[in-house]
Structures are given as C-alpha cells and as structure tokens.
Amino acid sequence: MFRKYYKDANNDIKPDEELINKVIANAHKKQPPLKRKNRYKYAASVAAAAVVVSTALITVPYWQETVSKDTGVIVEIKQTPTPDFAAFSSETADSQAFPTQNPQTDASAFPPDNSNSESKTQSESGLRGNTSKTSNADYGNSPFSNNIPKSESENIAAQNTESAASDGESASVVSSESTADAADNSESSYASDGDFSVETESFTDAAAESRGAAVQSADNAQSADTAQTADSDNEPSLSESAADIEPSSAVTSAGGASSPSSSAGGAVSSSSSVDAALSVYIPAPSGFYAAGSSYGSAVFASDSGASVTVNYSYSGGTDSAPVYSELNGSTSVNFTSDGIAYSIYSSDAPMTALEEIVNSILN
Amino acid sequence: MAEERSRTDVSSDEIIRKYFDMVYRLALSQTRNVSIAEDVTQDVFLRFLQNDGFETDEHIKAWLIRVTINCSRSVFKTAWFRKTIPLEEEIAFDTPEKSDVYFAVQSLPSHYRAVIHLFYYEDMSVKEIADCLEISEPTVKTRLHRARKQLKTKLKGGYDFV
Known part of the structure; x- marks a missing residue:
C-alpha cells in the first residue's frame, strides 16, 4: 500500500x-x-x-x-679641416687637399691603403727621446714586423722598450687602442730618461701598422738616425698617405694610459688618424720631470713637490692666445694651438714653468 | 563531424527526456522545493553532457541518481542556504492518501528520503542503492529500517511497507 x-x-x-x-x-x-x-x-x-x-x-x-x-x-675626435689645419700640415706633400674635403668625414670612411700609405718619421733629435714611425713601405719590407700578429708585435714592443728603458737612452709611450681590448693595449708604456712620447692611433687597421711602427721605433730607439726620415724639428707632421687614399679630414684618436717615468724631461707626441699623423711635443720645464701621462694628459713634477698637469685634446678650432689665470696659488693657462686645445694647470709651480711649456708648444 | 555531433545531440536529448522525470522527482524529494529542484535538474544534465564515457544505460541511470543526490546536498551547503531556509511548497494531490504518504516521506531526514525514494519509487534493490549511493548494503538496510519506523509513527500504522 x-x-x-x-x-x-x-x-x-x-x-x-x-x-x-x-x-x-x-x-x-x-x-x-x-x-x-x-x-x-x-x-x-x-x-x-x-x-x-x-x-x-x-x-x-x-x-x-x-x-x-x-x-x-673608443674615443673619436672628428677633425674639421680648416685652412689653419692645412697650414699646420703644410709639411706633408698632400696637405693642400684637406680644405676641400667634407669637414665631417669620419676616419672610418677611409680604409687605410696599406700598400701606399706612408707616414713620415717624426724624430725629436733635439732631445734624446724619439718617436719614430717608419713608413709602411719600410714596415712592409720589414721581415720582423710585417707578419707579426698584433699581440706579438705588442709584446715585442714591450720587451724592446723595457730594454730601452733600462738602458736609459730613450723610450716612447705608445698607447694604442682600437677595440674593446684597448685596455690591454693601453698598458704598453715606455719610459725614457729625457722624454716620453705618446702615440695614439685610430680605430682602424692602421692601428696594427702603427703598432708595428712602434715596434720598430723601439728597435730603432738606440739609433735614432735610422728612424729619422724627416727633419728633426718639433713641428707636427701629417702622413703622406693622405694623398694616396683621399684627402682625409678626420682625425680619430683612441687613447690609453701610460706609466710614469723617471725622466728629467718630458715630451708628448700624439699621432692620430688613419692617414694624418698629428704629433705634439711637450717638453718638461726646467727642474721638472715627467711624472705620468695618459691620453690627453701629461703630468710633470718637481722634487720640491710642485706639479704641472697638461691636458690637451684635439678641438680643430682656431688658434688662441694663452690666457693665464691664477687662483689660490694655482696657475692655469688655456690656449689653442694647431687645432689642439691645451689646458695647463700648475700647483705650487712657478709661472715660468708654465710659460716654458707654452712657449715650447707654440714654438 | 557535423553528423557525429548531431547524432550525439540526438542521443543526449533522448537520454535527457528519458531520465528527466526521474532526476526531477529525486531532486524534488531531496530539496523539497520546485525551483531548487529545477535548478538541480538542469545542473545534473549539464554535467551529464560534459561527461562522456558512459558504457550502459544502467550506468547512466546510476550516475544521474548519484549526481542528483550530491547536487541536492551541495545546494544546501552553499553560503546562501546556510543562512536561509527555502519555503516548502505545498504540492496538491488528488487523494489524501497520496498526500499523507508523500509528505510523511518528505518529513524524513534527507539520507532516509533518498533510500526510501530509491527503494519504493525506483524499485531498486538494496545492492543497487548501495552501489548507487556508494554506501554499504547494511547501511542501506539500516536506513530503510529506521525510515520505515519513523513513517509508521507518522502514518500511525495505516500502511504496510512491503
């Protein structure tokens, strides 16, 4: 239910x-x-x-x-060629072509002509230190440097320069930097008893050539006559290879560091670019010795503790007269010569030391 | 693919129509509310369409019963029904005996209602109920015995429970 x-x-x-x-x-x-x-x-x-x-x-x-x-x-400094620059490089056979070029042409646009490029050797005959750059033809003919790889040539240069430094006759400060390993390259520094020079080379294949030139420079350091192919004055010179390629208007500098030297005098020469080599000679003032240098800078010191720092960079500007200024015991002077801007600072150094450096640069 | 899909739809419609009354009445027995029973029924068949792999018709029936009871219980576990009590709707029957018997069963606890509904309306055996509810047979027998005992009290011994 x-x-x-x-x-x-x-x-x-x-x-x-x-x-x-x-x-x-x-x-x-x-x-x-x-x-x-x-x-x-x-x-x-x-x-x-x-x-x-x-x-x-x-x-x-x-x-x-x-x-x-x-x-x-890589620090690139573009050079704007001016008639002043042409006058500056009047020693070179083809410097007249510079003013006609595009002022903003980059150095990388001009690959080096290894077969024809030739750089004059700059010598500092008045001083003991020499910065010698042999021509590429010579360099190419050299069985020593032509086939040497970059690293090997640098090592050999270092060895040669160390021996030169130990002899106390001459040396050159070579700071070359082309790639990211520039730090290693910039370590190569050479000291001399009287002068030191700095060669800066551009970020091109010519850097390797310049290294080779530095190698030969070290080899030829003890016999400066073999490396002197140009007049041994202090004026900067441009590479002759500029005519072989095209009138290059670019100056590219890649700098490095150098070690201080115990020399009594100092000289800084800056050569740059693929084709155009620009050299600057900075002697040490009386009573000073080269205490150190790096790219774009040189330091002179005296036994009394005074120091003079020279900073220079390529500006491409027109020349300007030195302007001295003094503040709290420190004296500085700024001027432009041959397209290179100089800033010199002194600490506890007499004015005559700065004037001596300025005069040596301007002359 | 379209033919297969339409064939599947046709078979699903047939299954839904075949077991719709069973699911709805079981849901109404468990929820004691028409609206909730309709929602539970719709939910059960939606789950049925989302599930495949049924082998036999008995399998489908057992699955629908189990899911209906689980869905009915889960409705009252929600936060809404923990705080509210649904209105018990009065269902009119043509005879007082039907009404007495039906509402006497509705007054039982839910686990007793399930076994009574499956045993007396769906004519399922104790074993089938046990398999369907996933409980043991003695449990089913115990629940049946206790449910009958309460029904006798409610119905004052007017009906035999054969």
Whole structure:
C-alpha cells in the first residue's frame, strides 16, 4: 500500500515540458570547457614562447651593455679641416687637399691603403727621446714586423722598450687602442730618461701598422738616425698617405694610459688618424720631470713637490692666445694651438714653468 | 563531424527526456522545493553532457541518481542556504492518501528520503542503492529500517511497507 501510494504521488508530479526543452536548450548552448588533454596540446607552444621571451629579456641588456662597451672605449675626435689645419700640415706633400674635403668625414670612411700609405718619421733629435714611425713601405719590407700578429708585435714592443728603458737612452709611450681590448693595449708604456712620447692611433687597421711602427721605433730607439726620415724639428707632421687614399679630414684618436717615468724631461707626441699623423711635443720645464701621462694628459713634477698637469685634446678650432689665470696659488693657462686645445694647470709651480711649456708648444 | 555531433545531440536529448522525470522527482524529494529542484535538474544534465564515457544505460541511470543526490546536498551547503531556509511548497494531490504518504516521506531526514525514494519509487534493490549511493548494503538496510519506523509513527500504522 505504501509503495502504491508513494508511486502514485510521485507520478502525479510531472515537470513542465517547457522545463525539459529549456534544460535541453541550455545544455546545448553551454559549451563544455576544454578537457585537460585538449589544453595540454597548447602547453608546448606556450612554454616555447615563454622561453623565447624570457631569453630575450635576459640577453637584451647584455647586448646593450656589450654595444655600449664597444663604443664607449673608443674615443673619436672628428677633425674639421680648416685652412689653419692645412697650414699646420703644410709639411706633408698632400696637405693642400684637406680644405676641400667634407669637414665631417669620419676616419672610418677611409680604409687605410696599406700598400701606399706612408707616414713620415717624426724624430725629436733635439732631445734624446724619439718617436719614430717608419713608413709602411719600410714596415712592409720589414721581415720582423710585417707578419707579426698584433699581440706579438705588442709584446715585442714591450720587451724592446723595457730594454730601452733600462738602458736609459730613450723610450716612447705608445698607447694604442682600437677595440674593446684597448685596455690591454693601453698598458704598453715606455719610459725614457729625457722624454716620453705618446702615440695614439685610430680605430682602424692602421692601428696594427702603427703598432708595428712602434715596434720598430723601439728597435730603432738606440739609433735614432735610422728612424729619422724627416727633419728633426718639433713641428707636427701629417702622413703622406693622405694623398694616396683621399684627402682625409678626420682625425680619430683612441687613447690609453701610460706609466710614469723617471725622466728629467718630458715630451708628448700624439699621432692620430688613419692617414694624418698629428704629433705634439711637450717638453718638461726646467727642474721638472715627467711624472705620468695618459691620453690627453701629461703630468710633470718637481722634487720640491710642485706639479704641472697638461691636458690637451684635439678641438680643430682656431688658434688662441694663452690666457693665464691664477687662483689660490694655482696657475692655469688655456690656449689653442694647431687645432689642439691645451689646458695647463700648475700647483705650487712657478709661472715660468708654465710659460716654458707654452712657449715650447707654440714654438 | 557535423553528423557525429548531431547524432550525439540526438542521443543526449533522448537520454535527457528519458531520465528527466526521474532526476526531477529525486531532486524534488531531496530539496523539497520546485525551483531548487529545477535548478538541480538542469545542473545534473549539464554535467551529464560534459561527461562522456558512459558504457550502459544502467550506468547512466546510476550516475544521474548519484549526481542528483550530491547536487541536492551541495545546494544546501552553499553560503546562501546556510543562512536561509527555502519555503516548502505545498504540492496538491488528488487523494489524501497520496498526500499523507508523500509528505510523511518528505518529513524524513534527507539520507532516509533518498533510500526510501530509491527503494519504493525506483524499485531498486538494496545492492543497487548501495552501489548507487556508494554506501554499504547494511547501511542501506539500516536506513530503510529506521525510515520505515519513523513513517509508521507518522502514518500511525495505516500502511504496510512491503
């Protein structure tokens, strides 16, 4: 009886047909979610994309840092040739072509002509120290330097110069830097008893040649006559190879550091560019000796504790007369000569020391 | 692919129509509310469409019963129903005996209502109930015995429970 009445009671309860249709319609409207295995087939793509993105995020800062390192080490100074510069380089056979060139031409646009480029040897015959750069022809003919790799030539130069420094006859401060390993290259420094010179070379293939020239310079340091192919005056000279390529208007200098020397006098010569070599000679004033130098800077010191710092950089500007200023016992002078801006500061040094340096630069 | 999908839809519609009354009545028995029973029924069939791998018709029936009871219980576990009590709707029957029997069963606890409904309306054996509810057979028997005892008290011994 209970079963019968309970069944009848439930049979009387009937859902609406509308509800059935509604449930069926809603059930088909709602799309079932993706099953796990269907989601997993996208997992590989998502993981690969995540790896690529994360790798890019990690490596991009490294690339940027690397690029900044490459460009940050090399200091390029663009020279705007002016008639003054032409006059400055009047010694060279082809310096007349300079004013006609685009003043903003970069040095890198002129690859060195290794076969024809030739740089004159600059000698400081009045002083004992010599900065000699043999011509590329000579350099090319040299069985010693022609086939020597860059690092080997630098090592040999260092060895030769060390021996020269020990002999106390002459040495040259060669700071060459062409790539990111310029720090290593800039370590090569040579000292002399009387002078020191700094050669800076551009970021081109000519840098290697210049290194080779430095090697020969070290070899020829003891016999300056063999390296002297030009007049032994103190005026800067430009490379003759400028005519062989094209009249180059760019001077690019990449500098390095040099070690202090114990010499009594000092000379800084700066040669630069692919083709145009610019040399600056800075003698030490009386009673001073070269205490140290780096690219664009030379320091002279005396036994009494006075010091004179010479900062120079190529500006390409017109010449300006020296302007002396004195403040709190320190004297400074600024002027421009031959396109090179000089800033000389002295500490506890007499004015005559600065005047001596200025006169030696201007003369 | 379209034919397969339409064929699946047709079979699903047939299954829904076949078991709709069973699910709805079981849900109403558990929830004692028409609206909630409709929602539970819709939820059960939605889950049915999302699930596949049914082997036999008995499997489908057992699965629907188990899911209906679980869904009905889970409705009252929600935060809303923990704080509110749904109105018990009066269902009108044509005879007082039906009404007495039906509302006597509705007054039982939910776990007693389930076994009574499955045993007396769905005509399921103790073993089937045990398999369907995933409980042991003695538990089913115990619940049936206690449910009958309460029903006898409520119905004043007017019905036999064969």
